[in-house]
Amino acid sequence: FLPTTLKSLWEKPPCGSVVDVHGWIRSLRKSKNVCFAMVSDGTCQQPIQVVATPEQAQLLSYGASVKIQGKLEISKKAALGKQQYELLAEKVDLYGKVNNDYPIQKKNLATEFLRQHPHLRVRTAKQNDLFRLRSDTLEGVRSFLAKSDFIETNPPLLTSSDCEGAGEVFLVTPHSKKKDSTNSSEFSNKDEQSPSFFGTPTFLTVSTQLHLEALALGMSRVYTITPAFRAENSHTSRHLAEFWMLEVELAFIETMDALAGVVEDLIKYLVQYLKKKGYHREHWNHLMNEWHRISYTEAIDILKNSGYTWHDPPAWGNDLSSEHERYLTDVYIKGPVFVTDYPASIKPFYMKPSSNDTVAAMDLLVPQVGELVGGSLRKDSIALEEVPKGLEWYYEMLQQANTPHGGFGLGIERLLAFLEGNATNVRETIPFPRSSGSIFA
Ligand code: 4AD
Ligand code: MG
Numbered sequence: 518f519l520p521t522t523l524k525s526l527w528e529k530p531p532c533g534s535v536v537d538v539h540g541w542i543r544s545l546r547k548s549k550n551v552c553f554a555m556v557s558d559g560t561c562q563q564p565i566q567v568v569a570t571p572e573q574a575q576l577l578s579y580g581a582s583v584k585i586q587g588k589l590e591i592s593k594k595a596a597l598g599k600q601q602y603e604l605l606a607e608k609v610d611l612y613g614k615v616n617n618d619y620p621i622q623k624k625n626l627a628t629e630f631l632r633q634h635p636h637l638r639v640r641t642a643k644q645n646d647l648f649r650l651r652s653d654t655l656e657g658v659r660s661f662l663a664k665s666d667f668i669e670t671n672p673p674l675l676t677s678s679d680c681e682g683a684g685e686v687f688l689v690t691p692h693s694k695k696k697d698s699t700n701s702s703e704f705s706n707k708d709e710q711s712p713s714f715f716g717t718p719t720f721l722t723v724s725t726q727l728h729l730e731a732l733a734l735g736m737s738r739v740y741t742i743t744p745a746f747r748a749e750n751s752h753t754s755r756h757l758a759e760f761w762m763l764e765v766e767l768a769f770i771e772t773m774d775a776l777a778g779v780v781e782d783l784i785k786y787l788v789q790y791l792k793k794k795g796y797h798r799e800h801w802n803h804l805m806n807e808w809h810r811i812s813y814t815e816a817i818d819i820l821k822n823s824g825y826t827w828h829d830p831p832a833w834g835n836d837l838s839s840e841h842e843r844y845l846t847d848v849y850i851k852g853p854v855f856v857t858d859y860p861a862s863i864k865p866f867y868m869k870p871s872s873n874d875t876v877a878a879m880d881l882l883v884p885q886v887g888e889l890v891g892g893s894l895r896k897d898s899i900a901l902e903e904v905p906k907g908l909e910w911y912y913e914m915l916q917q918a919n920t921p922h923g924g925f926g927l928g929i930e931r932l933l934a935f936l937e938g939n940a941t942n943v944r945e946t947i948p949f950p951r952s953s954g955s956i957f958a
Contacts, residue, residue, distance in 0.1 A: 520537055520539050521536055521537060521538070522560040522561075523538065523540065523557065523561050523564070523565055524560035524561040525560075526565070527561060530602055531589055532590065532602070533589065533590070534588070535586060535587065536586070536588075536589055536604070537584060537585070537586050538585045538586075538604055539558055539582075539584050539585075540557050540559070540582070541556065541557060541558070541559075541580065541640055542554050542555065542556055542577060542579055542581050542583060543555045543556065543557050543564055543642065544579070545577060545579050547571070547574055549571070551569070552568070552569045552570070552571060552573070552574030553567070553569075554567040554577050554583075555567075556583065556585065557642070559639070562642075562646055565602070565604055566592065566602075566603040566604065567585050567587065567603070567604045567606050568603050569585075573606050573609045574609075576610075576611045578615075579615070580615035580619055581611060581612075581615065582612040583610060583611055585609055585610070586606070587604040587607050588605045588607065589602055589604055590603060619637075620633075620634045621637050621640050621641060626641070628944075628945055631644065632944055632945075632950070632955075632957065633957050634958075635948065635957050635958045636949075636958045639948065643945075644945065647945055650796065650933060650936065650937065651929070651947075653790075653791060653794050654787065654791065654929070654932065654933060654936065655929070657790035657791060658742070658763055658787060659742075660786075660790060661787065662740050662765070662783075665738070665779075666737075667738040667740045667765065668738060668740070669740055669741065669742075670729070670732050670736070670739045671741060672725035672729050672741055673725070674722045674725070674743065674746075675689060676720055676721075676722045676728075677715065677718065677719055677907050678720075678727065678907050678908050679720065679723060679905070680722070680725075680726050680865070681724055681865050682865050682866065685747045685748045686720035686721065686723060686747075686748060687720060687721045687748050687758075688718060688719070688720055689719045689720060689721060690714075691713075691714040717907065721746035722745060722746065723747050724762065724926055725741055725743055725745070726764055726766065726926065727908065729741060729764050729766040730867075730895060730911075730922060730924070731914055733766035733922055734914065737769065738765075738766075739765075739766050740763065740764060740765045740766070741763075742929070743762060743764065745760055745762045746758060746759055747760075748953075752952070754934070754940070754942040755887060755928075755931055755942075755943050756943070757930060757947065757950055757951060757952050758953060759951040760930050761928070761929040761930065761947070762926045762927065762928055762929065763926070763927040763929060764924065764925070764926045764927075765779065765892075765925055765926075766922065766923070767923060767924060769922070770921060770922060771921045772894075773857050773858075773871075773877055774810075776879060776892055776893075776923050776924075777808075777855045777857070777879055779925075780855075780881055780927070781808050781855075784932075785804065785805065788801050788804055788936075791936070798938055799938075800884075800938050801936075803852060804852070804853070806852070808852065808854065809850050809853070809854045809855070810855040811845075811854060811855070811856060811857070813837075813858050813859045813860065814833065816837065816841075816845060816856050817832070817833050819845065819849055820841050820845070825844065827840060828840055829841070833860065834863070835863070836863050837880075837882075839887050842887040842888060843887060845882055846882045846883055846884045846885075846887070847884050852884065853881060853882065853884070854881075854882050855879055855880070855882075856880050856882060857871075857877070857879045858871050858872070858877065859875060859876060859880075860875060860876075861875060862874070864876050864878050866899075866903055866905060867893070867895050867896055867899075867911075868893040868894070868895065868896065869893065869894040869895055869896050869897065870896075871894075876893065877894035877923070878892070879891075879892050879893060880892075883935050885934070885935065885938065886931050886935045888931075889927060889928065889931050889935060890925050892926065893923060893924075894922075894923035895922050895923055896915065897915075897921065898915060899911075899912055899915050928943075929946075930943035930946045933946035
């Protein structure tokens with residue numbers, strides 16, 4: 518009972534038949550005798566060219582939403598390899614027009630401008646393509662994990678702990694509309710009556726890892742694709758306050774090589790998956806070689822010996838800055854690189870020691886974006902004093918038939934920015950970006 522989509526139309530073009538096409542007019546060319554309209558419905562990259570008479574075209578205008586009934590024919594220009602099919606309009610219906618102040622004008626609009634109109638920018642070809650890439654990427658990720666016996670699960674987003682211990686959490690407080698208020702926009706803070714809804718300070722999760730560990734210690738291989746929230750005041754092209762994270766957790770994994778292997782296989786599989794779906798990016802070809810793996814200590818030595826004058830000089834014990842990451846991926850390795858065995862002092866409580874002063878942590882750094890994945894092997898055993906307050910259940914869990922286990926988190930928006938290339942900002946890869954200082958819709 519649903520109308521035909523352009524995606525299904527292009528899969529098997531019903532040449533010579535009459536079809537209904539629904540969509541928005543992306544461009545319009547009117548002349549005395551004929552009118553050409555490019556109509557897209559967003560289900561695929563390729564729009565359809567509609568050929569209409571001047572009478573029919575009276576209803577058509579740039580941006581408008583339309584239904585067009587017509588005959589699908591091979592275009593006369595097909596031989597030139599240009600427009601293959603066109604729709605000879607027989608009946609034109611208008612759903613709605615855009616106003617004079619419609620911000621999505623035909624000319625190439627700056628991404629910064631479009632960001633201020635997130636509810637409308639999906640009508641541009643560029644954003645439309647990116648959001649479809651997002652959908653196909655999530656599909657590819659799920660396909661890889663399912664074939665590798667991972668179970669998709671759903672840990673909570675409301676939590677009483679800060680998994681990463683970075684203190685960048687959003688606090689959740691109950692608010693409710695005042696019952697006796699006539700002004701519906703007035704809210705009262707229930708906190709005035711009760712200290713907290715849950716009896717303990719509650720946050721939006723920064724990472725679901727700890728709950729995912731609990732689930733892995735019972736189902737062996739689990740993953741979730743979930744929003745994560747961080748109150749980081751970073752105004753960069755790779756930070757969002759609300760982002761989506763793929764988190765993967767495996768029991769019975771004993772080495773960093775095995776953990777890095779899962780990440781490498783996943784991304785390589787994904788690239789092949791997207792290629793099969795018709796996506797192509799020049800820089801993907803360089804991803805198929807074996808990826809480099811270096812230790813944090815080696816990375817610091819490479820940076821120190823680079824001869825560069827750093828804004829932030831590399832020093833053992835400090836986190837790698839974005840300029841350090843960029844040097845490793847874009848200059849030194851010229852490709853993705855896993856950096857392993859970080860100083861224990863700069864990593865969270867749950868990581869397994871790999872020497873006196875390092876832990877079995879792993880970051881995947883990729884060109885242009887920097888850190889794409891963060892993961893580690895988890896502790897075999899833990900003392901109660903090592904566990905942050907409120908996480909007594911985590912201590913208790915590791916007492917009960919713990920196994921070697923580990924996992925990682927991968928930022929979906931960073932993955933998309935990396936796949937898309939061209940210095941894409943994470944704000945363009947998510948439909949409604951949230952970052953400090955800006956919520957436009
Ligand atoms: O390295 P992170 O902080 O690791 C964790 O949260 C682990 N608990 C994950 C795990 O082992 N299950 O975050 C993981 C990834 C980063 O590598 C990055 O890609 C992304 O999440 N990320 C962000 N993406 C966009 N905006 C932000 N503010 C991000 N913070 C982290
Ligand atoms: Mg990290």
